[in-house]
Ligand SMILES: Nc1ncnc2c1ncn2[C@@H]1O[C@H](COP(=O)(O)OP(=O)(O)O)[C@@H](O)[C@H]1O
């Protein structure tokens with residue numbers, strides 16, 4: 330575990346947001362959020378429903394574009410499309426609402442989209458998902474889906490991604506699954522930003538931030 | 551009836567129509583799958599009217615009307631692509647384009663003092679009236695469709711499932727959307743002009759709708775769509791000759807019945 334010390338500023342920031350404000354039309358979902366995630370840190374983001382956690386992560390991922398302020402990944406600004414090929418190799422992403430797209434996608438097709446497809450497939454096998462490799466994602470349970478997305482993210486970490494960004498990765502899992510997932514996430518990701526309500530996962534993180542009404546503050550521990 | 555159905559194959563227009571139908575019903579169902587995946591079913595109506603605008607411009611400027619129709623469709627399709635990233639998607643803008651294009655076409659014709667009926671006649675083609683260059687254009691666009699489907703297979707599979715998943719996998723979704731929209735628009739524009747507006751559905755959207763009911767994967771959907779497109783359209787074409795009725799309605803009815811049957815499969 331890493332403590333928050335003055336000397337941390339020598340460690341490069343993997344992710345930095347500065348005065349980030351996100352809107353949906355006239356609704357402000359994130360207000361003035363400033364966060365620095367340094368290499369080796371595990372950061373938990375907690376907060377009530379609708380407090381802006383998912384919006385914050387989607388802005389970091391370059392999906393939510395209606396924002397002001399600055400977002401950088403490894404020092405490169407996310408707003409610039411020219412950086413996208415690099416940015417999407419730097420981040421392993423676990424979405425919250427795993428698109429139940431109108432169109433089918435097979436489990437192995439999703440795993441193949443990982444930076445290291447072989448490692449992703451091996452992770453899926455380790456997580457007891459082998460019987461489901463040729464299944465359509467829309468036929469999986471919530472917990473199974475989360476394990477597939479986790480496998481994809483783990484593959485990307487093996488393939489060189491520096492940062493894991495995960496949105497409620499253990500929400501659909503049973504208790505034993507949550508414990509195992511919390512361990513797997515913290516052991517696999519060198520650097521992680523995770524939205525979660527899960528105690529086991531929060532306890533494994535170095536710092537905790539809470540969002541309320543779009544505002545973010547560090548929770549003293 | 552004086553001739554047996556197979557004797558019609560001695561006629562050049564029937565041969566051309568059959569060749570064009572073989573090519574297009576084997577390839578255009580892929581376009582139908584893309585249209586469903588991008589949720590842009592109104593693209594057919596939109597491109598029909600954009601093609602009319604192109605024809606109007608062609609008549610006024612003294613250029614090849616068929617080519618102008620297709621070119622206009624391609625340009626508008628590409629211009630619409632960036633809107634795919636808006637939360638409201640592409641279906642709304644498609645409706646807008648449809649209305650705007652027909653108004654613009656009528657305005658262009660009126661300003662130039664050209665009779666609008668002439669333009670409409672050029673728009674409503676028939677597969678039995680295809681010229682040799684029309685068949686070649688159809689083949690060329692089909693080749694483009696196959697090329698895009700092969701080169702961007704992985705990207706498209708992810709993109710049609712979910713744009714954000716695709717983006718996070720490093721798919722250049724802006725580029726891929728632009729290319730696919732351009733090809734869809736070209737294909738629809740060409741097909742409307744050359745085979746008639748009604749038949750476009752029989753070779754694109756209807757097989758794709760049927761395939762969606764049958765398949766569990768996108769690859770499966772493409773296979774089913776192509777299979778149903780070929781069987782339905784070639785079978786329908788022979789039926790057309792047997793009962794000596796116009797191809798457009800007969801093909802659409804044939805493929806529609808197959809599509810309806812696939813809805814029975816769903817639990
Ligand atoms: N697509 C959207 N359009 C409009 N408002 C949205 C949209 N998505 C989320 N919001 C609003 O933004 C706020 C933050 O939502 P979200 O970031 O999903 O919260 P959380 O993940 O913390 O539960 C909420 O008030 C929500 O209603």
Ligand SMILES: [Mg+2]
Nearest residue numbers: 382383384425
């Ligand atoms: Mg959320």
